[in-house]
Amino acid sequence: MNRAPGMADPLIRMQQLRKVYRKKAGGKTEEFLAVSDVSMDIRQGDMVSLVGPSGCGKSTLLKILAGLHGHDGGTLQIGGGQAFDAGRDIGMVFQQPVLLKWRTILDNVLLPADILGLDRKAAKARAHELLEMVGLTGFADKLPYELSGGMQQRAAIARALVHDPKLVLMDEPFGALDALTREKMNLEMLRIWEETGKTFVVVTHSIQEAVFLGTHCAVLTAGPARMADFFPIDLPAPRRLHLKTSPEFGGYVRRVYDLLGVE
Numbered sequence: 001m002n003r004a005p006g007m008a009d010p011l012i013r014m015q016q017l018r019k020v021y022r023k024k025a026g027g028k029t030e031e032f033l034a035v036s037d038v039s040m041d042i043r044q045g046d047m048v049s050l051v052g053p054s055g056c057g058k059s060t061l062l063k064i065l066a067g068l069h070g071h072d073g074g075t076l077q078i079g080g081g082q083a084f085d086a087g088r089d090i091g092m093v094f095q096q097p098v099l100l101k102w103r104t105i106l107d108n109v110l111l112p113a114d115i116l117g118l119d120r121k122a123a124k125a126r127a128h129e130l131l132e133m134v135g136l137t138g139f140a141d142k143l144p145y146e147l148s149g150g151m152q153q154r155a156a157i158a159r160a161l162v163h164d165p166k167l168v169l170m171d172e173p174f175g176a177l178d179a180l181t182r183e184k185m186n187l188e189m190l191r192i193w194e195e196t197g198k199t200f201v202v203v204t205h206s207i208q209e210a211v212f213l214g215t216h217c218a219v220l221t222a223g224p225a226r227m228a229d230f231f232p233i234d235l236p237a238p239r240r241l242h243l244k245t246s247p248e249f250g251g252y253v254r255r256v257y258d259l260l261g262v263e
């Protein structure tokens with residue numbers, strides 16, 4: 001795991017973060033508390049998994065980090081004391097790859113660089129490097145429909161990295177994949193994270209996936225919305241699938257089950 005030397009402040013600091021959705025209905029304003037009392041420090045190079053049941057506010061939290069939503073209480077500092085521009089410094093991966101079907105895989109990967117107006121030649125060289133990193137060498141000129149779901153999601157990961165963001169936000173990136181492809185993608189993602197040294201925040205419904213991927217895990221609950229815990233996951237690196245059969249892994253999984261009240 002790479003950490004910037006001398007970087008004292010965390011890349012992200014959330015303190016008692018709170019988000020209320022408001023809706024006007026029949027002359028009244030209805031309020032819904034979606035995120036409550038979320039506090040955590042995320043350091044550069046961390047891989048943080050956000051886990052919790054449907055509706056507990058994981059996506060809302062990610063949208064707040066991405067600058068797509070404001071928050072109603074608490075504080076959020078991003079950048080570790082350095083300038084931080086959400087458009088430039090964040091890469092996003094969604095549950096579906098959302099590739100533009102008329103653009104080649106290379107041109108899809110280049111999309112953020114095009115939007116930001118980055119030098120096309122340099123961006124193209126980086127896009128080719130990233131395609132190699134995600135195992136898609138030779139697919140640059142294909143159209144999305146010519147790739148499997150897992151391959152498309154790997155292209156989406158390359159797209160999230162092409163503008164060299166400081167922070168990568170992933171919202172259930174492997175939720176649409178079959179179980180075996182998902183396990184392979186977990187390993188791929190850990191390798192990409194190791195190679196890039198970037199900070200990743202990953203939303204998942206899967207407790208096993210949260211424990212397997214994370215250097216840290218944030219557990220959120222719904223009804224009431226709150227953060228139940230945030231803790232480091234001290235498992236040996238590099239993580240391999242057989243780790244899932246170890247008592248240490250089982251201990252972390254059990255801790256999350258207990259926090260979520262799952263029997």
Ligand SMILES: Nc1ncnc2c1ncn2[C@@H]1O[C@H](COP(=O)(O)OP(=O)(O)OP(=O)(O)O)[C@@H](O)[C@H]1O
Nearest residue numbers: 021022032034053054055056057058059060061205
């Ligand atoms: N734009 C919105 N306006 C009003 N309520 C919203 C809005 N977005 C989300 N909510 C509500 O806030 C709560 C948290 O939603 P969010 O999408 O963050 O949950 P989640 O944990 O990501 O769920 P899932 O795992 O099912 O995607 C839910 O009860 C949802 O109905």
